[in-house]
Amino acid sequence: MADQxxxxxxxxxxxxxxxxxxxxxRSENPNIEIPIRALSNVVFDKKANQLTxxxxxxxxxxxxxxxxxxxMQTMMVASFCKSLLDNSIHASIRDxxxxxxxxxxxxxxxxIDEQSESDPLIVDIEVSLDILREQLHLTTDRKGIVAGNVVxxxxxxxxxxxxxxxxxxxxxxxxxxxxxxKVDADFVLVVEKxxxxxxxxxxxxxQKHKSILIGTGGQPSRGTRLLIQRLHDEFKLPVYVFCDxxxxxxYIYSVIKSGSISLAxxxxxxxxxxxxxxxxxxxxxxEYDLKKxxxxxxxxxxxxxxxxxxxxxxxRNPRWQKELNLMVEKGIKAEIEALSxxxxxxxxxxxxxxxxxxxxxxx
Amino acid sequence: MxxxxxxxxxxxxxxxxxxxxxxSEFFExxxxxxxxxxxxxxLLMTVKEACDNSxxxxxxxxxxxxxxxxxKQTGEDKFRVTxxxxxxxxxxxxIPKIFGKLLxxxxxxxxxxSRGQQGIGISAVVLYSQLTTGSPTKVWSRTDEKKKVQxxxxxxxxxxxxxxxxxxxxxxxxxxxGVKIEIDVVGRxxxxxxxxxxxxxxxxxxxxxxxxxxxxxxxxxxxPRSFDHLPKPPREMKMHPYGMExxxxxxxxxxxxxxxxxxxxxxxxxxxxxxxxxxxCKTAKLDADAKPPSLDRxxxxxxxxxxxxxxxxxxxxxxxSPIGNGELEKxxxxxxxxxxxxxxVSREPEVYRGMPFQIEVAILYGNxxxxxxxxxIIRIANRVPLLYxxxxxxxxxxxxxxxxxxxNLQQPKNSLPTGPMxxxxxxxxxxxxxxxxxxxxxxxxxxxxxxxxxTLQEAGRKLSxxxxxxxxxxxxxxxxxxxxxxxxxxxxxxxxxxxxxPSGIEKKIVGMVKNRDKMKxxxxxxxxxxxxxxxxxxxxxxxxxxxxxxxxxxx
Numbered sequence: 037m038a039d040q041x042x043x044x045x046x047x048x049x050x051x052x053x054x055x056x057x058x059x060x061x062r063s064e065n066p067n068i069e070i071p072i073r074a075l076s077n078v079v080f081d082k083k084a085n086q087l088t089x090x091x092x093x094x095x096x097x098x099x100x101x102x103x104x105x106x107x108m109q110t111m112m113v114a115s116f117c118k119s120l121l122d123n124s125i126h127a128s129i130r131d132x133x134x135x136x137x138x139x140x141x142x143x144x145x146x147x148i149d150e151q152s153e154s155d156p157l158i159v160d161i162e163v164s165l166d167i168l169r170e171q172l173h174l175t176t177d178r179k180g181i182v183a184g185n186v187v188x189x190x191x192x193x194x195x196x197x198x199x200x201x202x203x204x205x206x207x208x209x210x211x212x213x214x215x216x217x218k219v220d221a222d223f224v225l226v227v228e229k230x231x232x233x234x235x236x237x238x239x240x241x242x243q244k245h246k247s248i249l250i251g252t253g254g255q256p257s258r259g260t261r262l263l264i265q266r267l268h269d270e271f272k273l274p275v276y277v278f279c280d281x282x283x284x285x286x287y288i289y290s291v292i293k294s295g296s297i298s299l300a301x302x303x304x305x306x307x308x309x310x311x312x313x314x315x316x317x318x319x320x321x322x323e324y325d326l327k328k329x330x331x332x333x334x335x336x337x338x339x340x341x342x343x344x345x346x347x348x349x350x351x352r353n354p355r356w357q358k359e360l361n362l363m364v365e366k367g368i369k370a371e372i373e374a375l376s377x378x379x380x381x382x383x384x385x386x387x388x389x390x391x392x393x394x395x396x397x398x399x
Numbered sequence: 400m401x402x403x404x405x406x407x408x409x410x411x412x413x414x415x416x417x418x419x420x421x422x423s424e425f426f427e428x429x430x431x432x433x434x435x436x437x438x439x440x441x442l443l444m445t446v447k448e449a450c451d452n453s454x455x456x457x458x459x460x461x462x463x464x465x466x467x468x469x470x471k472q473t474g475e476d477k478f479r480v481t482x483x484x485x486x487x488x489x490x491x492x493x494i495p496k497i498f499g500k501l502l503x504x505x506x507x508x509x510x511x512x513s514r515g516q517q518g519i520g521i522s523a524v525v526l527y528s529q530l531t532t533g534s535p536t537k538v539w540s541r542t543d544e545k546k547k548v549q550x551x552x553x554x555x556x557x558x559x560x561x562x563x564x565x566x567x568x569x570x571x572x573x574x575x576x577g578v579k580i581e582i583d584v585v586g587r588x589x590x591x592x593x594x595x596x597x598x599x600x601x602x603x604x605x606x607x608x609x610x611x612x613x614x615x616x617x618x619x620x621x622x623p624r625s626f627d628h629l630p631k632p633p634r635e636m637k638m639h640p641y642g643m644e645x646x647x648x649x650x651x652x653x654x655x656x657x658x659x660x661x662x663x664x665x666x667x668x669x670x671x672x673x674x675x676x677x678x679x680c681k682t683a684k685l686d687a688d689a690k691p692p693s694l695d696r697x698x699x700x701x702x703x704x705x706x707x708x709x710x711x712x713x714x715x716x717x718x719x720s721p722i723g724n725g726e727l728e729k730x731x732x733x734x735x736x737x738x739x740x741x742x743x744v745s746r747e748p749e750v751y752r753g754m755p756f757q758i759e760v761a762i763l764y765g766n767x768x769x770x771x772x773x774x775x776i777i778r779i780a781n782r783v784p785l786l787y788x789x790x791x792x793x794x795x796x797x798x799x800x801x802x803x804x805x806x807n808l809q810q811p812k813n814s815l816p817t818g819p820m821x822x823x824x825x826x827x828x829x830x831x832x833x834x835x836x837x838x839x840x841x842x843x844x845x846x847x848x849x850x851x852x853x854t855l856q857e858a859g860r861k862l863s864x865x866x867x868x869x870x871x872x873x874x875x876x877x878x879x880x881x882x883x884x885x886x887x888x889x890x891x892x893x894x895x896x897x898x899x900x901p902s903g904i905e906k907k908i909v910g911m912v913k914n915r916d917k918m919k920x921x922x923x924x925x926x927x928x929x930x931x932x933x934x935x936x937x938x939x940x941x942x943x944x945x946x947x948x949x950x951x952x953x954x
Contacts, residue, residue: 049896054896057893097925098889099918111893111896
């Protein structure tokens with residue numbers, strides 16, 4: 037199956053090359069059509085509960101001083117991926133940056149100066165050719181940890197997520213080719229922070245509550261998002277997301293559930309529309325007597341919350357409007373660590389069990 | 400405090416002490432008024448006065464000037480200045496007066512454009528020379544090859560303001576025709592803002608003159624003629640009524656040969672015909688047949704008022720001798736062949752206080768020094784370069800008041816613009832209003848400053864269109880470079896993607912870049928689609944502190 041996708045991906049890359057060569061041979065301005073990845077072209081699909089890309093596109097021309105360099109870089113990235121596929125090897129996006137960075141002839145200009153220039157071009161190719169970065173054989177740094185009663189098979193090795201000591205298993209950037217052999221859990225708990233993961237892992241939360249514990253370490257990587265989706269889809273496990281009570285925390289939940297604005301094109305492939313928000317909410321702050329542990333919200337936090345109040349997918353649920361409005365009105369935020377205000381084990385032994393028991397989730 | 404003994408003087412005592420001061424004595428004590436305030440300037444003034452006289456004489460005699468200037472250092476601070484011309488020479492009797500008497504000259508009592516105006520210049524040099532070195536000035540003059548050379552060594556008797564001849568000789572040889580003078584002065588030589596600059600600029604302003612210069616180091620420079628014909632001789636002009644002042648009018652009235660007031664106005668003034676004359680008399684409520692000398696003070700006052708009130712044609716303009724657009728351009732290109740851009744602008748003559756004048760401006764741009772430095776300004780009045788007192792000059796005021804930013808130059812507030820540029824400003828007039836007798840700066844009369852500004856603006860517009868053209872050309876060049884630079888990588892990438900030969904693809908791209916029409920067409924297309932490529936929206940808001948990494952979405 038992997039071979040088949042590989043062939044398809046190669047074909048698409050070659051077709052892109054043929055199109056450009058054709059433009060050049062016909063003395064036309066060589067161009068690539070790229071769907072626009074901005075809020076203006078992101079549509080919320082109510083049925084699927086997902087963000088999807090609209091059909092606005094822009095063209096990137098070679099003979100346009102504002103586009104020329106990006107055009108060249110895009111072609112370089114495409115050719116790099118083609119070489120990876122040709123040789124059946126993988127490379128990290130940082131490898132790619134170093135591999136493609138060189139000085140252009142008769143100048144002191146580099147093909148690429150910063151990795152931040154080449155990274156978005158990968159997404160450009162993904163959206164215009166409708167393929168995934170993983171299919172282009174590009175990997176990113178590992179991000180995200182998991183622990184639980186699960187056994188998987190990865191490149192021939194059998195790995196038991198329950199027997200990895202204090203560290204847990206680092207989630208690789210590509211999880212498509214992993215075989216999930218055995219799962220013994222009732223739900224997945226996703227924690228935004230590594231510190232929260234450590235706390236719950238040490239308190240053996242996943243054993244006591246028969247669950248899979250995932251730490252995202254901030255915005256979840258694509259690998260992590262795909263893993264969450266697979267656990268949900270393949271094993272029908274409900275997914276609960278546990279984040280800070282601030283706009284950024286809520287957005288992390290939203291990314292896991294509906295996809296992100298900048299990666300709207302892959303929403304359907306890596307998001308989990310049925311994921312629910314378990315906490316922390318501003319209401320919880322009052323409910324669980326955490327007022328003393330709140331932090332004054334910064335201007336950016338308030339601004340972000342106001343922006344999110346306007347997002348269609350937060351407008352559907354009045355409870356979300358209430359929570360976001362509370363952030364704005366009270367001008368406070370709370371980290372999940374704030375629960376330690378009530379005792380170090382308050383999170384694992386009282387707060388989360390209580391929420392689970394009450395099924396107090398936001399959707 | 401010690402008591403001050405006061406000595407009381409009587410009017411008679413004063414009378415004993417009061418006596419006439421000769422003009423020579425006055426200038427002896429006020430050297431700075433003539434521009435001899437320091438040794439550097441003194442050396443320049445010596446060369447300048449001699450050259451100005453030579454050029455005036457040659458031009459009036461219709462001779463293409465050949466001038467040789469030689470500086471020789473004879474002591475630590477002493478120089479011997481020799482200036483020789485091929486002009487008409489000076490007749491024997493006039494030589495002592497011209498060189499040995501201040502305020503003796505032919506140019507003061509007439510209204511005609513010339514370099515000298517007052518008849519002070521060269522005699523002031525003689526005076527300075529004798530004051531600082533004690534040496535007499537040596538003069539050779541020959542009016543005709545058939546005649547002999549007249550040789551004088553002379554001083555000025557400062558009390559009497561009369562020449563004091565030390566030696567008088569007739570020589571067989573030593574000069575073909577013209578005047579040669581040799582003057583010893585205390586001075587200091589430097590490269591800039593002195594003799595070298597003066598001669599170079601003189602050559603620019605007088606493209607019909609050939610000047611050979613030998614510096615104190617012995618370096619010989621020749622400024623060749625760039626034109627082989629003299630400018631049309633400027634005509635002498637009568638006073639225009641608008642420039643009249645009470646005292647002058649009073650003198651005119653008493654000296655005229657005209658029998659009636661009406662004919663007086665017609666005969667003594669420019670632009671006044673019978674009709675205008677009648678109107679002036681009528682406006683002044685004076686009898687047109689009155690005898691001019693009979694007018695009393697009150698009548699003169701009324702006449703003067705009427706002369707300003709009545710609409711009178713402007714003065715004739717053929718009394719001016721501008722350098723000429725073509726001449727100026729040619730001589731500037733000769734002097735600054737490296738300049739990328741030269742523009743000459745001259746406007747129609749204008750009038751200030753009844754005096755016609757004309758402004759000519761030249762702009763040279765590019766390859767002329769540092770972009771961050773102030774521009775260089777060459778100021779010229781009646782073909783004579785002005786090197787000092789720039790701050791007091793109408794030209795500089797006009798340059799500062801012009802908004803050069805409009806013409807794509809940098810200009811710090813209230814100062815001169817910066818850039819690799821030379822500005823030449825020439826004012827020609829029958830009477831240039833200098834701020835002092837040393838003739839270093841043009842008085843900033845409103846009419847003059849305004850006219851200079853208008854001329855500068857016109858020149859500025861030419862510069863601006865050159866600069867924007869150059870920028871466009873630069874941009875087009877940059878576009879081409881960009882498209883060529885990236886072609887290799889694009890071709891290589893396409894080779895990897897499609898297997899096609901990279902050299903063929905690159906050739907085809909470069910071919911398109913080289914095709915001007917194709918590039919034009921694509922540029923138009925580019926302008927149409929030139930809105931910036933929509934960027935992926937920054938969802939990654941810039942939260943600080945704890946939010947740290949979490950807003951950076953992995954891709």
